[in-house]
Amino acid sequence: MFRFLARLVGLWFVAMALVALVIDGTKTIAASAWVATPLGQYWYDFAPASLNTAQAAVQRHVAPFLWDPVIQTLLTAPVWASFAPLGFILLWMGERRWFRRRRASPI
Incomplete structure (x- = not known):
């Protein structure tokens, strides 16, 4: 359940960062100067x-x-600089191998 929520919220944050990056990019092109909201x-x-x-x-x-x-x-x-790292961290935490238990070695 935690992995699902972490991936869902992580994807949502990455999507918000991408949308904010596109909006700032179009404002930058229109203004011919760097614009970051x-x-x-x-x-x-x-x-x-x-x-x-x-x-x-x-x-x-x-x-x-x-x-x-x-x-x-x-x-x-900027929004994209705030939400993208948080989203990628949540996606990383939601991976399967993060929660996979290691088997004890027979040694």
Whole structure:
């Protein structure tokens, strides 16, 4: 069950990264300059209230220093650079040989 969920979510993240890369690529071609939309911009466009709520929750309940250097760095990274590595890690974890048990040697 875990392998299936890991592969499903991993494929979903890789697909989102690919779509974001294509969108940024078309914007780059149209503008004749490098354009990379950050993850925080997409999050703010879709649900600005949840971004503010997440910031308040992390700073209040988890650790205030976690928001500034760690999460803001992730939010300023392009979407494709954020989701592609996470998707590939999940796909790697969902492989069959990852969970295959080794047989004990008769020695």
